[in-house]
Amino acid sequence: xxxxxxxxxxxxxxxxxxxxxxxxxxxxxxxxxxxxxxxxxxxxxxxxxxxxxxxxxxxxxxxxxxxxxxxxxxxxxxxxxxxxxxxxxxxxxxxxxxxxxxxxxxxxxxxxxxxxxxxxxxxxxxxxxxxxxxxxxxxxxxxxxxxxxxxxxxxxxxxxxxxxxxxxxxxxxxxxxxxxxxxxxxxxxxxxxxxxxxxxxxxxxxxxxxxxxxxxxxxxxxxxxxxxxxxxxxxxxxxxxxxxxxxxxxxxxxxxxxxxxxxxxxxxxxxxxxxxxxxxxxxxxxxxxxxxxxxxxxxxxxxxxxxxxxxxxxxxxxxxxxxxxxxxxxxxxxxxxxxxxxxxxxxxxxxxxxxxxxxxxxxxxxxxxxxxxxxxxxxxxxxxxxxxxxxxxxxxxxxxxxxxxxxxxxxxxxxxxxxxxxxxxxxxxxxxxxxxxxxxxxxxxxxxxxxxxxxxxxx
Numbered sequence: 001x002x003x004x005x006x007x008x009x010x011x012x013x014x015x016x017x018x019x020x021x022x023x024x025x026x027x028x029x030x031x032x033x034x035x036x037x038x039x040x041x042x043x044x045x046x047x048x049x050x051x052x053x054x055x056x057x058x059x060x061x062x063x064x065x066x067x068x069x070x071x072x073x074x075x076x077x078x079x080x081x082x083x084x085x086x087x088x089x090x091x092x093x094x095x096x097x098x099x100x101x102x103x104x105x106x107x108x109x110x111x112x113x114x115x116x117x118x119x120x121x122x123x124x125x126x127x128x129x130x131x132x133x134x135x136x137x138x139x140x141x142x143x144x145x146x147x148x149x150x151x152x153x154x155x156x157x158x159x160x161x162x163x164x165x166x167x168x169x170x171x172x173x174x175x176x177x178x179x180x181x182x183x184x185x186x187x188x189x190x191x192x193x194x195x196x197x198x199x200x201x202x203x204x205x206x207x208x209x210x211x212x213x214x215x216x217x218x219x220x221x222x223x224x225x226x227x228x229x230x231x232x233x234x235x236x237x238x239x240x241x242x243x244x245x246x247x248x249x250x251x252x253x254x255x256x257x258x259x260x261x262x263x264x265x266x267x268x269x270x271x272x273x274x275x276x277x278x279x280x281x282x283x284x285x286x287x288x289x290x291x292x293x294x295x296x297x298x299x300x301x302x303x304x305x306x307x308x309x310x311x312x313x314x315x316x317x318x319x320x321x322x323x324x325x326x327x328x329x330x331x332x333x334x335x336x337x338x339x340x341x342x343x344x345x346x347x348x349x350x351x352x353x354x355x356x357x358x359x360x361x362x363x364x365x366x367x368x369x370x371x372x373x374x375x376x377x378x379x380x381x382x383x384x385x386x387x388x389x390x391x392x393x394x395x396x397x398x399x400x401x402x403x404x405x406x407x408x409x410x411x412x413x414x415x416x417x418x419x420x421x422x423x424x425x426x427x428x429x430x431x432x433x434x435x436x437x438x439x440x441x442x443x444x445x446x447x448x449x450x451x452x453x454x455x456x457x458x459x
Contacts, residue, residue, distance in 0.1 A: 016159035021277045023166035025339070028273045030173040031191075033343030037266035037352065039124055040184040044191065045269040046257055047128035049250045051195075054101070054136040055143065056246040063094065063140070064147035065378040066234035069295040070227055072151050076299065080214055086227045087148060088220040093228065094144065098137045105133045121257055131192040138199030145206040149213065151292050157209045161202050168198040234383050244370065244390040244428055248397045248421050256414055259405040263352060264414045270340060271356035271418060278324040279367055290372060294379035306376060307443040310436075313372045314443075321364040329361035355415040363422035369429025373436050380439060389431040397424035 035041035067090060074083040109130045112118065118126075146158035172194035177187045222228075249272065256264035290313060297305045328335065333354040341350045377386050397420055404416030437443065 016156055016163070020160070020163035020166060023163050023170065024273065025277060027166045027169045027173070028270060029339055029342075030170060032270060032340045032345040032349075034173060034177060035184060035188065035266075036344030036346060037263040037270075037349040038184060038344065039262040040188040041269075042257055042262050042265040043121070043124035044128055044188050045265045046125045046253045047132055047192070048195065049246070049253050050105075050129050051132050051135045051139065053246045053250050055139050063231075063235050064143055065375065066231050066383070067144065068147050068151055068292055069298070069379055069381060070231050070234070071148065072292060072295050073299055074227060075151075084214055084216070085220060085222075086225065086231075087215065088218055089222055089225055089228050090231055091141065091144060092219045092221055093223055093232075095137070095141060098140055102134050102137055106130050109133075121262075125257075128188065128192045131189065132195050135196050135199040138203045142199065142203040142206060145203065145210055148215070149206065149209055150289075152213045153292075154209055154213065155289060157206060161205060164202045164205055165195070165198040168201055169194055234378070234381060244393050245367070245425065247394050248424055251394070251398050251401055252417050252421060255401050255405050256417060260413045260417075261410070263349070267349065267352035268356050268414055268418060270336070270353045271360050274328065274335065274339075274357055275360045275364060275367075278321065278328075279364060290375045294376050298379040298381075303440050306379070307440050310372055310376055310440075311443045314369075317368045317372065318365065321368055325361050325364035328364070329358050332357040332361065352411065352414065355412065356418045359415045359419040360422065362419075363425055366422060366426035366429050370425070370432060373429065373432035376436055376440070377432070382439070385435050386432060389428055389435070392431070393424045393428035396427055397421055400424065 031041070035044075071083055071086060074086050109126045113123070113126050142161060146161055149155075149158045169191070172191060176190055176194070180187045180190045249268075252268055253265045256268055290309065293309060294306055297303075297309065333350070336354045336357060337350050340353065341347065374386050377383070400420030400423060401417045404420055405413050408416045
C-alpha cells in the first residue's frame with residue numbers, strides 16, 4: 001500500500017472517529033449538566049477506569065497488536081481457512097479468560113464491600129465498578145473483531161463501533177436518568193448499567209461484517225496451535241507497552257480522589273475528554289490504520305516503506321496537533337465554560353477543569369507519538385522494548401503525581417498531575433523513537449522537525 005493511501009485511510013477512519021468524538025462531546029456535556037464534579041461522578045470516573053484499563057490490556061491494545069501480525073501472516077502463508085481457525089481459537093481462549101476475570105472481580109469487590117471498615121470513596125466506587133466490569137468481556141471481544149476487520153481494510157466499520165457507546169450513553173441520559181428515582185446515587189448506577197449494555201451492542205454490531213469477510217460462529221479449544229502461543233507470547237509483554245496511557249490516568253484518578261478532593265477525578269476526566277477530541281480525530285485513526293500496514297511491510301521485510309509510512313504519519317500528526325494544542329492552552333477557560341457550565345456543572349467546576357485542560361494541552365504533541373511508534377514495534381514483533389520504556393514512563397508519572405499532590409496548592413494539585421502525565425508520555429514517545437530508529441534507521445527527523453516549526457508558525 002502506498003503511503004498516500006495510508007493517509008487517505010487515516011482520514012477515512014478519522015471521519016468516523018470525528019463522529020464518535022462529536023457524540024462523545026455531546027455525551028459529556030449532558031453528563032456534566034446532570035452530575036457536575038460531584039462525588040457520584042468522580043466515583044463513576046474511577047470505576048470506569050477499571051474496564052478501560054482491561055480494554056487497553058486485553059482488547060484494542062495488546063491483544064489486537066499481537067493478533068493482527070500473526071493473523072495476516074497466516075492468511076498470506078497458510079490460507080484463509082487456517083487463518084480463521086486461528087481466530088476462533090484465540091477468541092475462545094480470550095473469552096474464557098475474560099469470563100474468569102469478570103467473575104473473580106465481581107466476587108472480590110462484593111467481599112470487599114462486606115468489610116465493616118470500607119471507606120466512603122471505596123463504598124461509592126466499588127458498586128459501580130462491579131456493574132461495569134462485565135463490559136470488559138464484550139468490549140475486548142469487540143476490539144478483537146475490530147482488529148480482524150481492520151486487517152481486511154474494513155476500517156469504517158471498526159471506526160464507527162466506538163460511537164455506539166456514546167449513542168447508548170446519550171439515550172440513557174436523555175430518557176432513562178430523568179425517570180430514575182433516588183437522586184444522583186441511583187442515577188449514576190443506571191449510567192453504569194448503560195455502559196454494560198453498550199459493550200454488548202458494540203460487539204453485536206460487528207457480527208454481520210465478520211460474516212461477510214469469512215468468519216463463522218463456533219468454539220475451538222485447540223490451544224496447542226503454535227500460532228496461538230505466538231499471539232499470547234507477543235501479547236504478554238506488549239500489554240503494558242500499549243496500556244501506559246490508561247495506567248497513567250488510572251493512577252491520576254486514584255491519587256486525585258484520595259489525596260486531592262472528591263471533585264478532582266471529574267475535573268481531570270472532563271479535561272481528558274476535551275483533549276481526546278482532537279487527538280482521536282487523527283492520531284487514533286492513524287494508529288489504527290498503521291498497524292496492519294506496517295505489519296504487511298514487516299512481513300515482507302520492507303523497512304524502507306516502514307520508515308516512509310512512519311515519517312508521513314508523524315508529519316501529518318504534528319502539523320494538525322500543534323495548533324490544536326496551542327488553541328486549547330490559550331482558550332481553556334472559555335472552551336470549558338461554553339461547553340460544560342450548566343446545571344450541576346458550576347463555576348468552580350469550570351475553573352478546576354480549565355486548569356487541568358491547560359496543563360494537558362501540550363500533551364497533544366506527545367500523546368500521538370506512541371500511536372505511531374508502538375504499532376511499528378509490534379509489526380516487527382518486538383514487544384519487549386515498548387514494555388521496558390512503558391515501565392519507566394509509568395514510574396515517572398507516579399513519582400511526579402505524588403510530588404504534585406504533596407507540594408502544590410490545593411486547587412492546583414490536579415493541574416500538576418495533568419502535566420506529570422504529559423511529561424511521562426513525552427518521555428515514552430521520545431524513547432520509543434530513539435530505539436525504533438536503531439531498528440529501522442533514520443525516518444526523516446529533520447523533515448518532521450521542519451513540519452513542526454511550520455505548524456508552530458501557522459498557529
